[in-house]
Amino acid sequence: MASFNGDDTRQGRSSPTERLARLAQAVRLDGVMRLRDAAALLGVSEMTVRRDLKHPLSPFAYLGGYIVAAPDTETPYSIDTEKDVHARAKAKACAKALSLVRPDETIFIDCGTTLPHLAVGLSQGMPLTVVTYALNIAERLAGRPSIRLILLGGVYEPASASFAAGPQLALLDQLGVTKAFISAGGLHPERGATCSNFHEVPVKQKALAVALETHLVIDRSKEGLVRPAWFAPADAFTSIISA
Incomplete structure (x- = not known):
């Protein structure tokens, strides 16, 4: 039998x-x-x-x-490789996102190769508090006297030029974050927003939880893609800004 x-x-x-x-x-x-x-x-x-x-x-x-x-x-994610890919579309998406920033706000800027365009485009002299865990964001803003820069530290991850923020994430609970600008390696209508690096997930999710508004900023090449690390459903954002 x-x-x-x-x-x-x-x-x-x-x-x-x-x-x-x-x-x-x-x-x-x-x-x-x-x-x-x-x-x-x-x-x-x-x-x-x-x-x-x-x-x-x-x-x-x-x-x-x-x-x-x-x-x-997958080909391992490298910020040096990715920074010039779809750069024009990334800049256009960030130009749209810049219209949402108001003086005296506290904003969160995610890591990656898209949002440095947003950091560079912030109006000179606009008073802001900017929270980030990305070194390539911090480097672009560190010399601006009108910006109070808060860098979430931790173990540095060279591939993404960002920090694996552990206990430092609790700092986000103490800040009045008005807008969070989030990046993603993929956005799928069913699978949601994903990225290539698992250490980014808790930071993205914490920013989504504490911010009054959350804006996903991507170039259209990311639409329909699924990366290994899931962090949010597609409808978790106040808006999705793409170009």
Whole structure:
């Protein structure tokens, strides 16, 4: 008598490597796939798909019910590489965001290669308090006498020119942040806002929690993409500013 192993009997028709190859083609098209859709596509149970995702040759990660490319299968994020990519669109998106900044506000500026355009574009002489954990933001604002700069320190992460802020995050609870300008490596209508670096997630989420307004600033190349580290649903922002 055949033993019951909690899976369906169709899994014998294909090997894990064959199923992973089919799955790679499907995920490549949309960047993300639901577990149940993957099971239907492959003609196996969700349990089989979960086992396949743990296979040594699997190029995928399973995050919150979705199958995405695993972090180690992507080209590692480097701020030096990314800073010139879509630079004109990034500058245009930040030009739109600048219209939201008012004198005497306390604003949070996220890390990455988009928001330095916002920092550079802040009006000379406008009194502001700026909170950031990004060195490339702080460097652009440190010499401005009208700006009170608050840098959230921690372990420095060279790839993103930012700090993995631990206990320093509590400082955000003590500040009256009016607007938070957030960056993302991907924005998917179902999967939400994601980034490449996991150390950024708690900082982004804390800024989203304390700010009166939250504005996601991205270039349109990020739309539809899913990066390894999820930090917010797509509807978590007061506005999405793109160009």
